[in-house]
Amino acid sequence: MNDVLLDIRDLRVTYTTEEGLVVAVDDLNLQLRRGETLGLVGETGAGKTTTALSIMQLVPSPPGRIETGEIFFDGEDLRRKRLEDIRNVRGNRISMIFQDPMTSLNPVLTVGFQIEEAIMLHQRLSQRQAGRKARDMLKLVGIPEGRAGDYPHEFSGGMRQRVGIAMALSCNPELLIADEPTTALDVTIQAQVLELMRRLRSEFGTSMLLITHDLGVVAEACDSVAIMYAGAAVETADTERLFTNPRHPYTRGLFGSIPSLDEDVPRLSPIKGIMPDPTELPTGCRFHPRCPAATGICAERTPVMVAVEEGHEVDCMIYEGLVPEARIGEKED
Amino acid sequence: MQPNDTAAGGVKREEKQDPLLEVRNLKKFFNTKQGSLKAVNDISFSVRRGETLGIVGESGCGKSTAGRALLRLVEPTAGEVIFEGENITTFKRDRVRAFRRDAQIIFQDPFASLDPRLSISEIIGEPYEIFSLYSKAERFERVQNLMSLVGLSTKLTNSFPHELDGGRRQRVGVARALALDPKFVVCDEPVSALDVSIQAQILNLIQDLQDRLHLTYVFISHDLSVVRHLSDRVAVMYLGKIVEITTYHNIFTRPRHPYTQALLSAIPIPKVNAKRERLILEGDVPSPVNPPKGCIFSGRCPYVMDKCREAPPALISTEEEHYTACYLVHDQADPVAEE
Numbered sequence A: 001m002n003d004v005l006l007d008i009r010d011l012r013v014t015y016t017t018e019e020g021l022v023v024a025v026d027d028l029n030l031q032l033r034r035g036e037t038l039g040l041v042g043e044t045g046a047g048k049t050t051t052a053l054s055i056m057q058l059v060p061s062p063p064g065r066i067e068t069g070e071i072f073f074d075g076e077d078l079r080r081k082r083l084e085d086i087r088n089v090r091g092n093r094i095s096m097i098f099q100d101p102m103t104s105l106n107p108v109l110t111v112g113f114q115i116e117e118a119i120m121l122h123q124r125l126s127q128r129q130a131g132r133k134a135r136d137m138l139k140l141v142g143i144p145e146g147r148a149g150d151y152p153h154e155f156s157g158g159m160r161q162r163v164g165i166a167m168a169l170s171c172n173p174e175l176l177i178a179d180e181p182t183t184a185l186d187v188t189i190q191a192q193v194l195e196l197m198r199r200l201r202s203e204f205g206t207s208m209l210l211i212t213h214d215l216g217v218v219a220e221a222c223d224s225v226a227i228m229y230a231g232a233a234v235e236t237a238d239t240e241r242l243f244t245n246p247r248h249p250y251t252r253g254l255f256g257s258i259p260s261l262d263e264d265v266p267r268l269s270p271i272k273g274i275m276p277d278p279t280e281l282p283t284g285c286r287f288h289p290r291c292p293a294a295t296g297i298c299a300e301r302t303p304v305m306v307a308v309e310e311g312h313e314v315d316c317m318i319y320e321g322l323v324p325e326a327r328i329g330e331k332e333d
Numbered sequence B: 001m002q003p004n005d006t007a008a009g010g011v012k013r014e015e016k017q018d019p020l021l022e023v024r025n026l027k028k029f030f031n032t033k034q035g036s037l038k039a040v041n042d043i044s045f046s047v048r049r050g051e052t053l054g055i056v057g058e059s060g061c062g063k064s065t066a067g068r069a070l071l072r073l074v075e076p077t078a079g080e081v082i083f084e085g086e087n088i089t090t091f092k093r094d095r096v097r098a099f100r101r102d103a104q105i106i107f108q109d110p111f112a113s114l115d116p117r118l119s120i121s122e123i124i125g126e127p128y129e130i131f132s133l134y135s136k137a138e139r140f141e142r143v144q145n146l147m148s149l150v151g152l153s154t155k156l157t158n159s160f161p162h163e164l165d166g167g168r169r170q171r172v173g174v175a176r177a178l179a180l181d182p183k184f185v186v187c188d189e190p191v192s193a194l195d196v197s198i199q200a201q202i203l204n205l206i207q208d209l210q211d212r213l214h215l216t217y218v219f220i221s222h223d224l225s226v227v228r229h230l231s232d233r234v235a236v237m238y239l240g241k242i243v244e245i246t247t248y249h250n251i252f253t254r255p256r257h258p259y260t261q262a263l264l265s266a267i268p269i270p271k272v273n274a275k276r277e278r279l280i281l282e283g284d285v286p287s288p289v290n291p292p293k294g295c296i297f298s299g300r301c302p303y304v305m306d307k308c309r310e311a312p313p314a315l316i317s318t319e320e321e322h323y324t325a326c327y328l329v330h331d332q333a334d335p336v337a338e339e
């Protein structure tokens, strides 16, 4: 299946901390098809950033460690590549943008120079050609080329994020990983950035892993979705199916928790309880302590991901026929 | 959490006319190196007894400053804040103190300004200390009651803030704000730091408490969905001014100010095929040190006219329960509604 660009299998990543072993990613499976945008959705601590860093082979070690699993990129397991080859993949074929664009920008260098450097590092261009291309990239993201000589702090948050995007795209990567790229931005600025990403996608055909906690952003920008909870994907589907027919109790709980902009919902239906302690993940189904449908078996047996229909997979025993489908998403606490 | 059968009923959306609070031409300017920063620049509105007035707008538009000025947590530069018929901006110190018993605030981070060495029960009970109220035993009992009111296990009495997750921390903030039995509470981004599943729990709590304790709220957030969900009426702020005030219903179904329209169209709706017209704003918000001379939105408004650049449009009634500060809307408004 060569239309799968990124294929993550049984990934497990841990961090050694004073509180104990944090299982940040546990048994994660994820596929991204060429040319598509996959939304990776989850609340704080779900393991989204760790997943992104694992793909880039940038998990800080120590304390982090990729314990098991494979990360196939274009058919090759990135975990088995030599450091040199990984460096070559990073920046050339996969790039990443962060919530805080300053993570990838150097505060004491002009943005034009930094993009130029990034281009020269990965492509055989003369300084002049690279400079030209850097200015073109800035123009593409809506920053006047006259500002190439400005420093990162001279830009507003939204412009800085666009500089980050220009930098990430300057090497025409096949895969762009965007980790909450608009979370820190105001909505009208977010709209500008999302519009830009959409345009670039259709112009360059870049595949994208878009990490977000905002289901609205997913509806707007993604072809398919993976919902992540406590280190694993609990539901994956194309965007249309996931939004019209969410199946996992956690996914349903998320939808019940969001206030609606366009409908009158007198009262929200939250998910009870809080995120589990990552050093002590629940036994059985990791969602069972918060799940309104849970029965005895949920604390004992680990669910198996099943396809409820073609291309729609759910990690819940309701769909294995082991737990009755109760009225879920109604009661809190 | 506690059972509640009124929240889903009509209480929230009932007609409430009697004003608890009236704000007239409120201004708050800060002196900065760049010059006078007009954080709140001449806003007027009223808050009716028992209602929730939402204030929404993007970061830096002056929401927090406005909320604090209402409580005199910052000193207004000009204007009046009339609370139950009295102008609190003229109050001397001891009357401000008494006013604090009636009017409280809940912050995004309830512990930012608190001593981290205080236990949960000390934090919740501190207002009793400050006002020298009740005996030790009575305080203890009240704190326990407050904890169960906000859904905190009384087992946490002797815990410390850093031991709590974000949702429980905010419950502590709510309990403390309610310790003195206020009538009026300003909620300043109380759920903005929380994940959605926890955010929903706290929003329900805030809603339940309003019904149980007959509270009046000003609810501030940058998130219009959150504001609309909780509010009876919504005020939209931009660069220190209110550009539109109307009912929670109208704000989505018939937004009139071009900025409100742009704000709405920018919000991604979590639905597939939510086909909407997109109005993408160019550029960034101008500096509040040098706001545009005419309409504050004139530099970014797609419909800008010559007169917009000359003098600021007033916030006037353009329809029933609908106030808009925009010449375009004023020109189109029904002459009857315009008076």
Ligand SMILES: Nc1ncnc2c1ncn2[C@@H]1O[C@H](COP(=O)(O)OP(=O)(O)O)[C@@H](O)[C@H]1O
Binding pocket: A015, A016, A017, A022, A023, A024, A042, A043, A044, A045, A046, A047, A048, A049, A050, A051, A060, A063, A064, A278
């Ligand atoms: N450098 C680190 N050291 C220790 N724990 C970490 C580190 N980075 C992340 N974690 C932990 O791993 C879990 C997953 O974190 P993260 O991947 O950042 O999730 P998300 O991006 O979904 O919020 C969390 O419990 C987090 O506290």
Ligand SMILES: Nc1ncnc2c1ncn2[C@@H]1O[C@H](COP(=O)(O)OP(=O)(O)O)[C@@H](O)[C@H]1O
Binding pocket: B030, B031, B032, B037, B038, B039, B057, B058, B059, B060, B061, B062, B063, B064, B065, B066, B288
């Ligand atoms: N103490 C202060 N000194 C100077 N400027 C301030 C102060 N507090 C707020 N501001 C400025 O006032 C404006 C409004 O701020 P704020 O009320 O916090 O907005 P919001 O809550 O809508 O994000 C911003 O430009 C902010 O930088």
Ligand code: SF4
Binding pocket: A249, A250, A285, A286, A287, A288, A289, A291, A292, A293, A294, A295, A298, A303, A315, A316, A317, A318, A323
């Ligand atoms: S397997 Fe059980 S606990 Fe897990 S989500 Fe399904 S019903 Fe809930």
Ligand SMILES: [Mg+2]
Binding pocket: A048, A049, A050
């Ligand atoms: Mg993250």
Ligand SMILES: [Mg+2]
Binding pocket: B063, B064, B065, B189
């Ligand atoms: Mg604020």
